[in-house]
Amino acid sequence: MRGRFAPSPSGRMHLGNIYSALLSYLSAKKNGGEWILRIEDLxxxxxxxxxxxxxxxxxxxLGLKWDNFSLVEGGLSSEFFQSNRDSFYINAFDSLCRQGLVYDCFCKRADLLASSAPHASDGRAVYSGKCRNLSENEKSILYKTRSPAKRLIVEDRTASFSDGHFGLQTCSLASDCGDFIIRRADGNFSYQLAVVVDDALMGVDEVVRGRDLISSTFEQLYLYEKLDFDRAPTFYHLPLLVSEDGRRLSKREKDCDMGFLRENYSPEVLIGKILFLCGCIEKEESLSLSESVSAFDWQKVRKEDISIESTSKISG
Known part of the structure; x- marks a missing residue:
């Protein structure tokens, strides 16, 4: 099997990012699998x-070395940067267009966020379908004011998947997801399209990430189906590390960023702290990476979000 970590380089990583990276690594290695790194720089x-x-x-x-490590290009070859993979996204986009599943959308607000992972806390509303049935005359008028984004038509039916950690998840595609953007008005492809194409072509079998991305899984599984990929990965969603007021940790707020963590903790102490926070060990202790593989157990990982101090440090 093959797991992956696919961060966005929009700032210094924080504790929440490292927590996701570590648990995705441990889950893959616990099963004797590979763990790859991909940079999502759309x-x-x-x-x-x-x-x-x-x-x-x-x-x-931290000791997390990916199996697609490259000595030639500083650790990661250019093929694992999404900014270099437009040709693959174009092929997928064209396939969806040929199926008659794509239409022009002239609405502006959601277009701005389409390149980012759609976290639940971003407050994105379900699209109304306003532009789906525009007449040719209406579109010709709108073309004069701006270039359209491209939306994917979503069927009106129930979708479900079994999450490896949280169990059965169900939604109505039409009312809970709605038609979603697959290409922005500026020509850049959306996160949803790119992540599906890359996971499929890179042979990713398991995706481990925060539970705020559960809702986006339905859109990704829909794309797997419409792009006729053989099979989708198994998804494991994690409880979030949150501030004391319940806010998801963010790069923008510099919550427990890696600069602070590296200055104040050794890799072994930090690994042990993360394993303790998620529930895999009963008391805080330093752990090597090999010891943490042995200690990791999905049955012990918490389901409720984990509150920590949010400014610059974590307790202890």
Missing amino acids: DRQRCKKEYSIQLIDDLLW
Whole structure:
């Protein structure tokens, strides 16, 4: 099997990112599988090369070495950066267009966020379908004011999947997801399209990530179906690390970022702290990476969100 970690280089990683990285690594290695790294830098404005370099260094400092490690290109070859993979996204996009599943959308608000992972806390509303049935005359008028984004038509039916940690998940595609953007008005492809294409083509069997991405799984599984990929990965969603007021940790707020963590903790102490926070060990203790593989157990991982101090440090 093959797991993956696919961070966005939009700032310095924080404890929540490392927590997801570590548990995705442990889950893959517990099953004797591979663990790969992919950089999701679709948003050219927010994602910077220096953040990618720092991200790679932070993972290696923790001891998390990916199986697609490259000695030639500083740890990761260019094929694992989404900004270099437009040709694959174009093929998938064209396939959806040929099926008559794509239409022009001239609405602006959601287009701005389409390159980012759609976290539940972002407050994105379900699209009304406003542009789905525009007449040719209406579209010709709108074309004069702006270029359209491209939305995927979603069928009106129930969808479900079994999450490896949270169990059965069900939604109505039409009322809970709605038609979603697969290509922005500026030509950049959406997160949803890119992540599905990359996971499928890279042979990813298991995806481990925060529970705030459960809702986006339905859209991704829908794309797997419409793009006729053989099979989708198994999804394991994690409880979130949250601030004391319940806010998801963020790069923007510099919550427990890796600069602070590296200055104040050794990799072994930090690994033990994460395993304790998620419930895999009963008391805080330093753990090597090999020891943490033995200690990791999905049956012990908490289901409720985990509250920590949010400013610069974690307790202890």
